Amino acid sequence: MNRNDNPLPHVHPLQDWKKIPIHENKEELVSMQSIDSGLLLVKPQYHEKGIVGALNDCYVRREVAIMLVEAARKLPNGYKLMIWDGWRPFSVQSQLYDAYVNQLSNDFPEFSEERLIESARQFVSYPNEDEESPAPHFTGGAVDVTIVDSNGDQLQMGTEFDEFTNSAWTKFYEEKNNTEDLTEDEETFMKNRRLLQHVMTTSGFTNYPAEWWHFDHGNQWWAKQSNEPVAKYGLVKLET
Ligand SMILES: C[C@@H](N)C(=O)N[C@H](C)C(=O)O
Numbered sequence: 001m002n003r004n005d006n007p008l009p010h011v012h013p014l015q016d017w018k019k020i021p022i023h024e025n026k027e028e029l030v031s032m033q034s035i036d037s038g039l040l041l042v043k044p045q046y047h048e049k050g051i052v053g054a055l056n057d058c059y060v061r062r063e064v065a066i067m068l069v070e071a072a073r074k075l076p077n078g079y080k081l082m083i084w085d086g087w088r089p090f091s092v093q094s095q096l097y098d099a100y101v102n103q104l105s106n107d108f109p110e111f112s113e114e115r116l117i118e119s120a121r122q123f124v125s126y127p128n129e130d131e132e133s134p135a136p137h138f139t140g141g142a143v144d145v146t147i148v149d150s151n152g153d154q155l156q157m158g159t160e161f162d163e164f165t166n167s168a169w170t171k172f173y174e175e176k177n178n179t180e181d182l183t184e185d186e187e188t189f190m191k192n193r194r195l196l197q198h199v200m201t202t203s204g205f206t207n208y209p210a211e212w213w214h215f216d217h218g219n220q221w222w223a224k225q226s227n228e229p230v231a232k233y234g235l236v237k238l239e240t
């Protein structure tokens, strides 16, 4: 990351989500590889990147799996939803968090400890295993996804997965469009993000505003964004 791509705003876009009570409904985690809808592609990114402990599959709560198929059905003919990540082991979340804090502290040595942590948590959740406020990917209710077209190509969204820059903010191109003319490519990124937002949010997911690829259902981030008084998914472990 270069200094002109400072990860600002450095505040977490969701506030006070930790106070939302969790009434755990004990739905099981299901393997996305085992779902044969013909509409989903499972490409576990952290396994592909060689992160130790990352699974070669994506697991989500049962209802979330059903909702992902529903979202994929809303795509144009031949398009598929690509699932990059779902439930995460503690070791994977910790490695992602530590690596990003280290990267930020190298790139921005002048940052105070507080600013470093705030900036890091904008893009990678602290690996909190507290029952009252678990990291979203510990609940089986968080997914990282994109769209693949009928040629098997990923739609261009303007950033790669886990590119932690301002342009990863879901509304980045919408806001740019309000103040200047977008290039043809930028128009495409904006429209592709709109399509992903549409199929996911009309299927019951909420989007995390700092990442166009991250969606939630049932956990505290979802409850916060959809004004639900309680969350239904808390900390869950994968039975092996
Ligand atoms: C690391 C990235 N893919 C992601 O999922 N970020 C959110 C904020 C998280 O770690 O919970």
Ligand SMILES: [Zn+2]
Pocket (backbone or CB within 6 Å): 137, 142, 143, 144, 213, 214, 215
């Ligand atoms: Zn995510």
